[in-house]
Amino acid sequence: MPPFKAFALAIALTFAHSTFASTTHTHSLHAHAGGRHRRQVAPTKVANWTSEGCYTDSVNARTLNGATFANGTGMTIELCIAFCNTNNFVLAGVEFGSQCYCDNFIQNNATTAPAADCNEPCVGNATESCGAANFLNVYSSGKTPPPPPATVPKVGNWTSLGCYSDGINGQRTLTVGMNLANPTSIEECTASCFAAGYRFSGTEFSTQCFCDTAINNGGAPIPITDCNMVCAGNASEFCGGPNALNMYNYTGNNLPPISTGGAAPPPGAAPVFPVTSGLPSSWSYIGCYVDNVDGRVFQFDGDGLTNATVQSCIGLCISQNFTVAGIEFSDQCFCGDELVNGAVIAADSTCDMGCAGNATEACGGPNRLSVYSSMKTVTALPVPSAQTTNLTGGWTYAGCWTDNAAGTRTLPWQLFLTLNNSVNACTTQCSDFGYNAAGMEFSDECYCGDITDIALNQATLAPETDCNMECSGDPIHLCGGPSRLQMYTWNVSSTVEPLYVFNRPANTGFYEFFVPGVVVPLIATLGINNKVTFLEKHGTSEFDNSTGAYELDLSLVSDFNAAWRTMHLQTDVFCSGSVILPDIGGRQINVGGWSLESTFGVRLYQPDGSAGVNGTNDWEENFEELSLQVGRWYPGALVLSNGSILVMGGETGSNAPPEPTLEILPLPAGGNTVFLDFLNRTDPYNLYPFLTMLPSGRIFTAYYNEARILDPVTFATVQTLPNMPGAVNNFLAGRTYPLEGSMIPFPQSAPYTDPLRVLICGGSTPGPAQVLDNCVSIEPEVENATWTLERMPSPRVMTCMVPLPDGTMMILNGAQEGVAGFGLASNPNLNALLYNPALPVGQRISILNNTIVARMYHSEAILLPDGRILVSGSDPQTPGLPEEMRIEVYIPPYLNQGITPPQYNISKTDFGYSQSFTITNVKVFHGSIANIKVSLVAAVSSTHGNAMGARTIFPAFSCSGTTCTITTPPNAFVSPPGWWQLFILDNAGTPSHSSWLRIGGDPAQLGLWPDLPGFTTPGL
Incomplete structure (x- = not known):
């Protein structure tokens, strides 16, 4: 009989591929390898073996069906080839990073696949490709293979009767099992049956031999293809299959009398007995089951145990911390903590x-188990059934459904719960991540998705009897079967809320083309002159004559030649960071860069000029006089x-070691870098760390x-917060580059007593990327703070987010597959979303309009003074996706209502904290002044999904007539010193054109820094 299940490592989640061998189900546990900057390749020749390309594979019909093994930490192509060569196979195949398969022939009509489908790095060598899920990198020795295995038609007077069923209703077709002296072959089994005097001989499951005087218990012919396992002692012969016998009939007339040739005693043989003494402490015989x-x-x-005894089986179970042992068919040992599937006791x-x-000890029999336990009594659980009661939340049972009906999983997110799968464990995990459909399959697999996925992927209802496997963590309930899902759906009712609601407003706003670009920008920043500066990867530009920096006059976009002003950089800003200084000039500072002196770069630009009038200032940099203390590539920055x-943070250069430190500008007296062990530990997944000031005055960082x-x-x-939730099946998912999502703080409102919440949307997983379709948020300074997860309508990595003047946030740009980096993502996400923090959790996202322009790696999005969103960039270097110079704007719904924006006048624009000021001549064209709102949106620089400096405040204000008095925030913790766009909004949410204010002054006296050659300071 086939083994049911190999001992498995007891872990909650394993992200491994599954393999079927009839009723055998094993898991290969491995950690995915790979890096974000290098691609894996399949060598064309390894150890004189030649690549045959990428082949399809299936868990139900293996392409290579011979010897196999898995190595979760060290698998390489060389290791697999050596294994197959040692076992005398001419084909070797590597799959899913850690699995090796051998054969002499391509089996089951497998076909070649594109090389790109074999994209999983080998866990033992991340530069090599080791297939993928359901794909094999196949190698050949070039040797002539031996003949394929076949059904032996005749051995002497033994004639093949074909393939017969076994185990009908748990009963043997041939009831006498044989212990063979040599590995099983047709010759060995028939010779043993002849010697014992039996007319019928059958081999099963490669290693088992049975005999009898007749065909019993309903055994009958079945398709010859069901006998598909090669003999353990002769790889050229078939020896049955799972519950299938290669049956032979002796046609001669010279059979000897029936004797003791097998392990089952013939009539008159010496009896065997249970073991009742000499057992390990507390262990005793329970009975025959x-x-x-x-x-x-x-x-x-x-x-299987070699020379099995009752004691050796008990010892094996003790070593695995089990309390019940059972031995069957003389040498098959089983372990557990209870009996399942309606076990009943039989006569000893x-x-x-x-x-x-030890031939004197009873070791079970055909479908009989001699059971021993360290417990006084053994629990025998009933036959498992579908769980329909005691379900969590709004889950209800939906029946048994097909899986893989159209070659695609019915539910897309797969989890392996090796020892703890249950209906409630699976459904809870799915609903925690916002999925309203959950399915259990093959005992230990859990799948999550949406109810709409069931019809989308062509699943159909199957007979309930097809879902017949107990849950790995709950043996009294069913968890599907082979390619069958025990399906549960979330049932919304008067007492059960939906897991998510994606709003679909009639007014979605729209994208429109804005202006042709001149380069593919890396960083976009709105200056206090209301012009947008663009920086590109200067030394690595696509254009030989690029200067690396340009400024766009928003008032002149109808005149391309007049709209753009050329600026200049000295070093390469590729993957640097920018913020706006609180000095009187509103200077933009850019730090870090690509390589060598660029990584030390400190660059400053003071915006000048006005609408329609070019400024004359340019970027200033003098590496010899002013630089960072250490080189940084992908740093974060914060005022x-x-x-x-x-x-x-960052790295010391392009693809170089981490720089897990922080430093302060201007350099304080005695100031050195500060080592951050958490950045050192999490490199390379923590680049461009998210940063924001908290109302307590402390610093929040996410990485x-x-x-x-x-x-x-x-x-x-001061406090380590809980880890962020990631993917439903992978808690190792990340949110910062290269697994890049985006972060923005929630708006703060007077009187500023509510804790600050931060929102992070999108991301991906290391290794084979699974892009996240969720946002998470947390109030860091609340006691026992926890993350709140909300679904997005689609996956998104390389997310861009923009705070809007009405307190909502735009989510846009990015890809649905891959990670950030050149050529590492595909399937652009063209849809824009609006996140409204004022709505209930799970109902905050509205689906807006789509663009026709892919915005992927190196794309940006920033708020303009009139409330539109400027969208730029995309440098994916992915086939089929261009280097994008077109610049678009998104018209949010609040500007798509046909309402004239409000207006106001302001004379003074520089304020301290808790200071009141007035705006005059306030006009609204919808509603009344009594219903307006006032917002402050901080100056932001956008790069790589990081909106550096983002913050939104709704200050206290009052109005009398057409004059409104506004009070600035109370301190630098609620509102760090800096520049803000002031908007007023009518009661339909239509924003005015903004004015720039400075709040909090220049407490670090940056206006006098740096007093060095090559720099111009704006003063105080």
Whole structure:
């Protein structure tokens, strides 16, 4: 009989591919390898073996069906080839990073596939490709293979009767099992049956031999293809299959009398007995149990034991921390903590086979188990059934459904719950991540998705009897079957809320073309002169004559030649960071860069000019006089509450070691870099770390899948926050480059007593990328803070987010497959979303309009003074997707209502904290002044999904007539010193044109810095 299940590592989630061998189901546990900057390749020749290309594979019909093994940490192509060569096979195939398969022939009509489908890095060598899920990289030795295995038609007077069923209703077709002296072959089995005097001989499951005087218990011919397992002792012959016998009939007339040739005693043989003494402490004999009536009554197979005894089987189960042991058919050992599948006790006399290692001990029999336990009593659980009661939340049972009906999973998100799958475990995991359909398959697999996926992927209802496998973590309930899903759906009712609602407003706003670009920008920043500066990867530009920096006059976009002003950079800003200084000039500072001195770069630009009038200022940089203390590629930057600049993280250069430190600009007396162990530990998934000031004055940072609060003086960790949820099947998903999502704080409103919440949307997973379709948010300074997860309508990596003047956030740009980096993503996400934090959790996202322009790696989005969103860039270097110079704007719904924007006048624009000022001549064209809102949107620089400096405040205000008095925020913790766009909004949410204000002054006196050659300072 086939083994039920190999001992498995007890872990909650394993992200591994599954393989079927009839009723055997094993898992290959491995950690995915791979990097974001290098691609894996399949070598054309390894150890004189030649690549045959990428082949399809299936868990139900293996392409290579011979020897196999898995190595979860060290698999390489060379290792697999050596294994197959040692086992005398001419074909070797690697799959899913860690699995090796051998054969002499391509089986089951497998076909070649595009090389790109074999894209999983080998866990032992990330530069090599080791297939993928359902794809094999196949190699050939070039040797002539031996003949393929065949059904032996005749051995002497033994004639093949074909393939026969076995195990009908748990009963043997041939009832006498044989212990063979040599590995199983047709010759060995028929010779053993002849010697024992039996007329019928059958081989099963490659290693098993049975005899009898007649064909019993309903055994009948079945398709010859069901006998498809090669003999353990002769790879050229078939020896049955799972519950299938290669049957032979002896046609001669010289059979000897029936003797003791097998392990089952013939009539008159010496009896065997249970072992009642000499057992390990507390272990005792429980009884003889019937096996395999409704499935195996043990959940775990201890594998065949050489010279098995009762003691050796118990010892094996003890070593695996099990409390119940069972031995069957003389040498098959099973372990568990209870009996399952409606196990019933039988007469002790039916456990009548002697142990392979001690013929005086009873070791079960055909479908009989001699059971021992360290417990006084053993629980025998009933035959499992579909769970329909005691379900969590709004889950209801939906029946047994087909899977893979159209070659695609019915539900897309797959989890392996090796030892703990249950209906409630699976459904809870799915609903926690916002999925309203959950399915369990093959005992230990859990799938999550949406109810709409069921019809989309052509699944159909199947007979309930097709879902016949108990849950790996709940043996009294069913968890599907082979290619069958035990399906549950979330049922919305008067007492059960939907897991998510995606709003589809009639007014979605729209994209429109704005102006032709001159380069593919890397960073976009709106200056306080209301012009947009664009920086590109200067030294690595697509254009030989690029200067690396350009400024766009928004008032002149109808005149291309007049709209653009050429500016200049000295070093390469590729993957640098920018913020706007709180000095009187509103200077933009850019730090870090691509390589060598660029990584140390500190660059400053003071916006000048006005609408329609070119400025004359340019970027200033003098590496010899002013530089960072260490080189940084992909750094984060933040204006602190004291007005100085925090620069944090990155790498020492392009694809170089991490720079897990922070530093302060201007350099304080005695100031050195501060080592951050958490950045060192999480490299390379923490680049462009997210940063924001908290109302307590402390610093919040999020990086990879972690977050913490830092002291603003010592930068020591004050509090480590819970890890961010990631993918439903992979908690190792991340949110910062290269797994790139985007972060924006929620708006703050007077009187500023509510805790600040931050929102992070999108991301991806390391290794084979699974792009995230969720946002997470947290109030970091609330006691026992936890993350709130909300679904998005589609996956998104390389997300861009923009704070809007009405307190909502735009989510746009990015891809649905891959990670950030050149050539590492595909399937652009063309849809824009609107996130409204004022709505209930799970109902905050509205689906807006689509663009025709792919905005992927190196794309940006920023708020313009009139409330539109400027959208630029895309440098994917992915086939079929261009280097994008077109610049678009998105017209949000609030500007698509046909309402004239409000108007106001302001004379003074520089304020301290808790200071009141007035705006006059306030006009609204919808509603009344009494119903207006006032918002402050901080100056932002956008790059790589990081909206550096983002913050929105709704200050206290009052109006009398057409004059309104506004009070600035109370301190630099609520509102770090800096520049803000002031908007007023009518009661339909239509924003005015903004005016720039400075709040909080210049406490670090940046206006006098740097007092060095090559730099111009604006003063105080």
